[in-house]
Amino acid sequence: MCTVSVIPLPDRRGYRLVTNRDELKTRPPALRPRLHTPEPDLSAIWPVDPDAGGTWIATSDHQLTLCTMNINPDPRPAPPADDIRRSRGMVIPTLINSNSARHAIERLESFNLDQFKCFRLIAVDHDRVLDAVWDQSELFITDRPLESVCFATSGIGDHRVQARVTFFDWWSDGAPLTPERQDAFHHHRWPERGEISVNMHRAEARTVSITSVEVPADDDTTMIYRDEQRHATTHRLETRAQPARHARV
Numbered sequence: 001m002c003t004v005s006v007i008p009l010p011d012r013r014g015y016r017l018v019t020n021r022d023e024l025k026t027r028p029p030a031l032r033p034r035l036h037t038p039e040p041d042l043s044a045i046w047p048v049d050p051d052a053g054g055t056w057i058a059t060s061d062h063q064l065t066l067c068t069m070n071i072n073p074d075p076r077p078a079p080p081a082d083d084i085r086r087s088r089g090m091v092i093p094t095l096i097n098s099n100s101a102r103h104a105i106e107r108l109e110s111f112n113l114d115q116f117k118c119f120r121l122i123a124v125d126h127d128r129v130l131d132a133v134w135d136q137s138e139l140f141i142t143d144r145p146l147e148s149v150c151f152a153t154s155g156i157g158d159h160r161v162q163a164r165v166t167f168f169d170w171w172s173d174g175a176p177l178t179p180e181r182q183d184a185f186h187h188h189r190w191p192e193r194g195e196i197s198v199n200m201h202r203a204e205a206r207t208v209s210i211t212s213v214e215v216p217a218d219d220d221t222t223m224i225y226r227d228e229q230r231h232a233t234t235h236r237l238e239t240r241a242q243p244a245r246h247a248r249v
Helices: 089-097 103-106 158-171 179-186
Strands: 001-009 012-022 031-039 042-048 057-060 065-070 119-124 127-133 137-147 149-153 205-216 221-225 232-238
Touching: 001 065, 001 179, 001 232, 012 065, 012 103, 012 119, 031 221, 042 179, 042 221, 042 232, 057 089, 057 127, 065 089, 065 149, 089 103, 089 119, 103 127, 103 137, 119 179, 119 232, 127 158, 158 179, 179 205
Parallel strands: none
Antiparallel strands: 001 012, 001 149, 012 205, 031 042, 042 057, 057 065, 065 119, 119 127, 127 137, 205 221, 221 232
């Protein structure tokens, strides 16, 4: 379903997250990112999935970025009953007003998770990379310092695309990843192996967008959203540390 990578910026002065969103060709396209105000004194930017009105990625002027991935364990558990099921796309809009990555995950622990199908939530700030995996039975949380890391999932089975993670480790071996090399990783496709590539393509599905979020320690946050036609839009969000906070498109 997607590939997500996180890298520290040079001298650990912030971080950068990139996500490839992989979807079925029958799914309607997402709405481009725009400014949201989850609270009167909080600004955030995220694209919108028109199916349920949620999102898979958002960044706020707390310098917090959240990203979700559907996960596909083997065997797959039965989905929650229709009368209680909630869209996984609503997790991020509910949590993006958190003060930090750790705060977001702590709040997730208080959710009634039985309402949701399996997912992973990745939460990043200037200090930490946390990920929480809900498998419809337990919530597993990994808390790591800000470092280069990659996650990958696929509707054909998550175990089928772990080569992407191995490839990321090889791609970043020997030297810290630059934003340019991180972008090259997310655009990479193996000849004849499109179904397991980072920039994925198979008969019924493909990578529909690549979104990058760059959060320097002392400058504006930038979100760049590229759709499958490679049309790009750039959005900038001023941090809370600056006197006037607003988003500029």
